Amino acid sequence: MNAEIVAVGSEMLTPERVDTNSLFLTNALNNLGVEVVSKYVVGDHAERLGAAVRLALSRSEILIVSGGLGPTEDDLTREAVAQALDRKLIYHPEIAEALAQRFARLNRKMAEVNKRQAFVIEGATLLPNDRGTAPGQWLEDSGAVVMLLPGPPHELKAMFERQCLPRLARIVPQQVIRTIELRVAGMGESDLDQLIAPVYKKYANPATTILAGAGDIQIHLRARCDTLAEADALLAEVAGPIELLLGDRIYSRNGDSLEVVVGDLLRKNHATVSVAESCTGGLLGERLTSIPGSSDYFVGGVISYSNELKIELLGVPPEILAEHGAVSKETAEAMAMGVRRRTNSTYALSVTGVAGPGGGSEAKPVGTTYIGLANAAGVEVLRRQFIGDRARIRSFASQIALDLLRRRLAHVA
Amino acid sequence: MNAEIVAVGSEMLTPERVDTNSLFLTNALNNLGVEVVSKYVVGDHAERLGAAVRLALSRSEILIVSGGLGPTEDDLTREAVAQALDRKLIYHPEIAEALAQRFARLNRKMAEVNKRQAFVIEGATLLPNDRGTAPGQWLEDSGAVVMLLPGPPHELKAMFERQCLPRLARIVPQQVIRTIELRVAGMGESDLDQLIAPVYKKYANPATTILAGAGDIQIHLRARCDTLAEADALLAEVAGPIELLLGDRIYSRNGDSLEVVVGDLLRKNHATVSVAESCTGGLLGERLTSIPGSSDYFVGGVISYSNELKIELLGVPPEILAEHGAVSKETAEAMAMGVRRRTNSTYALSVTGVAGPGGGSEAKPVGTTYIGLANAAGVEVLRRQFIGDRARIRSFASQIALDLLRRRLAHVA
Numbered sequence: 017m018n019a020e021i022v023a024v025g026s027e028m029l030t031p032e033r034v035d036t037n038s039l040f041l042t043n044a045l046n047n048l049g050v051e052v053v054s055k056y057v058v059g060d061h062a063e064r065l066g067a068a069v070r071l072a073l074s075r076s077e078i079l080i081v082s083g084g085l086g087p088t089e090d091d092l093t094r095e096a097v098a099q100a101l102d103r104k105l106i107y108h109p110e111i112a113e114a115l116a117q118r119f120a121r122l123n124r125k126m127a128e129v130n131k132r133q134a135f136v137i138e139g140a141t142l143l144p145n146d147r148g149t150a151p152g153q154w155l156e157d158s159g160a161v162v163m164l165l166p167g168p169p170h171e172l173k174a175m176f177e178r179q180c181l182p183r184l185a186r187i188v189p190q191q192v193i194r195t196i197e198l199r200v201a202g203m204g205e206s207d208l209d210q211l212i213a214p215v216y217k218k219y220a221n222p223a224t225t226i227l228a229g230a231g232d233i234q235i236h237l238r239a240r241c242d243t244l245a246e247a248d249a250l251l252a253e254v255a256g257p258i259e260l261l262l263g264d265r266i267y268s269r270n271g272d273s274l275e276v277v278v279g280d281l282l283r284k285n286h287a288t289v290s291v292a293e294s295c296t297g298g299l300l301g302e303r304l305t306s307i308p309g310s311s312d313y314f315v316g317g318v319i320s321y322s323n324e325l326k327i328e329l330l331g332v333p334p335e336i337l338a339e340h341g342a343v344s345k346e347t348a349e350a351m352a353m354g355v356r357r358r359t360n361s362t363y364a365l366s367v368t369g370v371a372g373p374g375g376g377s378e379a380k381p382v383g384t385t386y387i388g389l390a391n392a393a394g395v396e397v398l399r400r401q402f403i404g405d406r407a408r409i410r411s412f413a414s415q416i417a418l419d420l421l422r423r424r425l426a427h428v429a
Numbered sequence: 430m431n432a433e434i435v436a437v438g439s440e441m442l443t444p445e446r447v448d449t450n451s452l453f454l455t456n457a458l459n460n461l462g463v464e465v466v467s468k469y470v471v472g473d474h475a476e477r478l479g480a481a482v483r484l485a486l487s488r489s490e491i492l493i494v495s496g497g498l499g500p501t502e503d504d505l506t507r508e509a510v511a512q513a514l515d516r517k518l519i520y521h522p523e524i525a526e527a528l529a530q531r532f533a534r535l536n537r538k539m540a541e542v543n544k545r546q547a548f549v550i551e552g553a554t555l556l557p558n559d560r561g562t563a564p565g566q567w568l569e570d571s572g573a574v575v576m577l578l579p580g581p582p583h584e585l586k587a588m589f590e591r592q593c594l595p596r597l598a599r600i601v602p603q604q605v606i607r608t609i610e611l612r613v614a615g616m617g618e619s620d621l622d623q624l625i626a627p628v629y630k631k632y633a634n635p636a637t638t639i640l641a642g643a644g645d646i647q648i649h650l651r652a653r654c655d656t657l658a659e660a661d662a663l664l665a666e667v668a669g670p671i672e673l674l675l676g677d678r679i680y681s682r683n684g685d686s687l688e689v690v691v692g693d694l695l696r697k698n699h700a701t702v703s704v705a706e707s708c709t710g711g712l713l714g715e716r717l718t719s720i721p722g723s724s725d726y727f728v729g730g731v732i733s734y735s736n737e738l739k740i741e742l743l744g745v746p747p748e749i750l751a752e753h754g755a756v757s758k759e760t761a762e763a764m765a766m767g768v769r770r771r772t773n774s775t776y777a778l779s780v781t782g783v784a785g786p787g788g789g790s791e792a793k794p795v796g797t798t799y800i801g802l803a804n805a806a807g808v809e810v811l812r813r814q815f816i817g818d819r820a821r822i823r824s825f826a827s828q829i830a831l832d833l834l835r836r837r838l839a840h841v842a
Contacts, residue, residue: 027638029455029464029465029466029467029468030455030459030638031452031453031455031456031459032452032638032640032649034447034448034449034452035447036447039444039445039447040444042442042443042444043444046443046444051442052442053442053471053472053474053477054442054469054470054471054472054477054481055442055469055470056467056468056469056470057467057468057469058466058467059466059467061466064466064467064488067484068467071480071484075477225440225443225445227445236445291711291732293711293714295718296715296718297711297714297715297717297718297719297723297727298704298706298710298711298712298713298714298715298716298718298730298732299711299715300711301706301710301711301714301732301734302709302710302711302712302715303711304710305708305709305710305711305732305734305784306710306819306820306823308785308786308787308819309787310710310734311734311735314710314734315734315735315737315738316731316732316733316734316735316738316742317711317731317732318729318730318731318732318742319704319711319714319718319729319730319731319732320729321714321718321723321724321727321728321729322724322728322729322772324728324772324773325728325729325772328771328772329729329731329742329771329772358741358742359735359737359738359741359742360737371718372721373721374721374722406719406721407719410719
């Protein structure tokens with residue numbers, strides 16, 4: 017079965033806004049085995065909304081219209097869809113009454129315009145909205161299903177999950193959908209794709225999607241079959257060779273972020289970590305502490321942006337800075353050892369590099385980064401040459417640092 | 430004049446992807462005085478693409494189709510648009526030859542499939558692509574303009590700016606567009622809207638858009654007039670009262686971020702800043718150092734996530750922690766003074782709070798945050814109660830800290 021999604025609202029035709037409801041809806045529909053074949057964004061304009069509704073229903077079995085169900089003059093989804101389906105709008109005084117009571121509970125008087133929300137398309141089932149004033153509607157029309165849902169994401173999600181999904185599940189032919197999400201740190205997208213494309217390109221099912229950030233790649237595999245056993249077998253057939261090719265570059269198989277994986281490994285090892293950050297300026301600490309409960313294993317650290325702080329707070333010997341420079345293997349070593357000594361942490365990570373756009377030289381161009389990892393046994397430093405703008409270089413550096421710690425902890429565990 | 434945008438590509442119908450090209454295109458079209466009235470996303474499917482093209486051209490003067498111009502079987506934009514317009518596709522051997530030469534320069538042999546890119550719709554003008562292999566096309570059809578542009582954003586942007594905008598400017602009736610972007614820190618969206626809605630709601634021109642993040646609000650005003658003088662007068666008429674109502678809560682009038690504004694003020698005052706971060710874990714340092722050249726004024730700081738580090742690295746007296754707790758006015762004071770002393774910076778910011786979801790108490794619920802600012806004259810601490818999840822609370826805290834420093838520097842300057 018195919019679905020189409022129409023998002024209504026002139027604000028979504030500005031340069032600042034995207035429709036994100038359709039992403040949530042697409043995921044939920046895909047999990048039922050329904051493909052989304054077309055999406056529209058139309059303004060608060062009855063004629064253009066009507067044309068989209070007619071086009072979608074001429075070829076697809078499921079249509080979701082989001083937005084335009086509010087009380088104002090602009091909100092014309094009810095009228096436009098009724099007209100497109102050639103059905104009447106019927107006033108339900110009991111809906112107006114319920115709305116008035118809702119306002120009364122909040123000690124407010126309902127404005128007259130809210131009565132617009134009491135109009136229901138002939139033959140439609142009302143979908144109550146416990147998170148807002150605009151009720152939704154569900155209707156079936158010559159073999160197709162049409163849903164009108166409110167625009168605010170938390171209202172739409174709750175209504176769709178609780179009221180639409182169970183109804184859809186009764187209509188849509190049953191299929192089993194199973195997904196695997198592999199995450200990989202520290203590889204470029206094209207290098208990764210070159211490695212694994214020969215495996216996944218042979219299969220339309222499972223469907224493979226690759227999403228790449230700075231030093232972080234997600235591989236989504238989605239299998240759709242008649243039985244669970246079939247789906248699992250198919251996933252194993254594709255994921256197995258991919259896992260073998262990527263080896264320990266895969267840091268997560270369940271969608272967990274690198275921060276979460278590193279935190280879990282530290283907790284399991286009863287270990288702590290500290291950071292000494294130069295070019296990342298706090299990003300590494302920020303990422304580690306973005307996880308609730310990170311105080312179990314993260315003690316803190318030093319943002320040693322200036323050379324003075326590298327000396328004063330981390331004890332980096334001035335002669336190392338003078339001889340090798342702030343961006344050097346030796347400085348990264350001294351930073352990691354220094355912060356570990358000052359904080360008594362089990363592990364310490366350091367980052368020093370040229371994030372750019374200025375500050376590069378022939379020997380150390382923009383993107384040159386040293387990443388250190390110290391523990392009681394000593395210190396290891398990686399040199400990396402990252403490509404991109406300042407944000408990308410910093411993001412890459414924090415990713416490689418966390419991954420360095422992850423690999424070390426995985427070997428310990 | 431009205432425009433519609435069709436994005437082609439099955440990958441944009443997955444739960445992970447949004448079409449962002451249309452945001453760039455909408456901004457550029459709006460600046461010409463053209464409204465975007467409808468957007469579509471269709472998969473690699475000739476019939477559905479054709480239907481979108483016909484619908485758009487039945488009512489709008491400008492149509493932009495992005496994506497589907499590559500060399501593979503999936504890339505069927507050329508064929509589908511030609512068919513929808515009832516025009517032939519014509520093979521241009523000179524395009525195939527130029528492509529082959531492009532490959533030769535990269536020491537690669539052109540695959541046979543690339544010849545698909547040498548087909549041009551009858552009557553269309555070819556738009557060369559200096560950033561990729563897929564050329565674009567420009568054609569006029571019974572009073573409407575149709576553009577076929579490549580999907581990769583950097584190719585689309587360059588082609589649209591250099592080749593389409595000049596052509597459009599000759600067709601679209603001349604209008605003057607002037608914009609103002611005001612940025613406000615530390616206010617809730619509804620508080621701000623309540624304050625300024627009575628001003629801007631009276632005007633359809635300039636159009637007002639309000640975008641809210643955690644503790645950061647952007648107010649975009651866009652005036653569209655026949656003359657520059659008219660547009661400027663209209664903007665002043667609306668922006669004037671808004672600026673008066675918001676006063677020094679406005680930190681920027683030109684789109685600069687708070688980090689940039691604070692950095693410029695520090696540089697102007699020949700002042701430096703350091704940070705002592707607890708619940709933000711490095712976010713404040715990360716934001717300050719996201720700006721190129723921030724080493725001019727940012728010296729670094731301490732991520733004192735554990736109490737031990739607050740004592741060891743910042744010299745917070747253990748009795749203050751014991752008596753008042755880590756999340757307290759007294760600790761925030763001692764952190765700010767401590768990091769200033771350790772780093773010899775002109776100013777020092779400190780943040781300590783309960784970012785949640787755990788760790789809250791009746792006296793200090795999740796979201797309770799103390800923000801300190803020290804200089805030679807002493808230390809000032811704000812207590813704030815933020816609402817939201819961990820990421821939002823941390824983001825709000827960093828925003829209020831930067832804004833506290835901005836206000837102080839603005840008074841000095």
